[in-house]
Amino acid sequence: MIRPARPDDVPVIHRMIGELAEYEKEPDAVVATEEDLDHALFGPNATVYAHVVEHSGADGALVPAGFALWFRNYSTWTGRHGIYLEDLYVRPDLRGHGYGGALLRHLARICVERGYGRLEWSVLDWNEPAIGFYESLGSTAMDEWTVRRLDGDALVALGSTRD
Numbered sequence: 001m002i003r004p005a006r007p008d009d010v011p012v013i014h015r016m017i018g019e020l021a022e023y024e025k026e027p028d029a030v031v032a033t034e035e036d037l038d039h040a041l042f043g044p045n046a047t048v049y050a051h052v053v054e055h056s057g058a059d060g061a062l063v064p065a066g067f068a069l070w071f072r073n074y075s076t077w078t079g080r081h082g083i084y085l086e087d088l089y090v091r092p093d094l095r096g097h098g099y100g101g102a103l104l105r106h107l108a109r110i111c112v113e114r115g116y117g118r119l120e121w122s123v124l125d126w127n128e129p130a131i132g133f134y135e136s137l138g139s140t141a142m143d144e145w146t147v148r149r150l151d152g153d154a155l156v157a158l159g160s161t162r163d
Contacts, residue, residue: 001062002106005050010038012064013050020089024124047071051106053090053099066090068103075117082118083107104137122147 005013014034021030040048048071055065066089073084085107090099104119111119123130131141150158 001054002051002102003054005041005052005067007038007042009050009052009064009067010034010041013037013052013067013069016064016067016089016091017069017087019091020087023092024127048086051103053103055094055097055099065094065097065099066103068107070107072116073118073120078117080115080117082116082120083111085119085121088121100133101137 011034014032014037017032017037018027018030021027040046041050048069050067050069052064053066053068054062057063067087068085069087070083070085072081074081085104088100088103090097090103108119110116123134125131
């Protein structure tokens with residue numbers, strides 16, 4: 001079952017973000033707090049969205065198996081919005097049950113229903129299992145594009161200069 005995240009999901013989503021950071025070999029990179037996540041998802045100006053996929057445990061209780069966290073982007077070339085998938089995560093012990101594919105199908109359905117033109121995300125170049133999975137769904141690599149980032153001191157320096 002896939003459903004929009006609720007405020008009471010914030011602690012478990014935050015834990016899964018930490019698990020994802022460990023998997024991506026950056027366990028100390030997560031500085032966001034549960035409060036930050038709650039504000040981003042449910043605050044008065046929320047522009048970030050999350051969906052949770054649930055697994056039926058041995059006792060029949062539904063437990064979060066994974067999540068997708070995303071936001072809208074926009075293409076000047078197509079003149080249409082799209083979805084940028086920031087994080088897709090399924091707990092390791094629940095992988096192989098189709099939860100990741102179900103989350104991606106759900107986001108693709110949102111794109112189709114809303115007339116969005118793209119569903120995009122990044123994947124680490126060493127993450128061969130994820131790359132193979134994404135290719136099996138029909139996604140294509142944007143090999144000629146390189147992701148750039150400005151953060152920390154460089155962001156502050158540039159943002160502090162006058163035009």
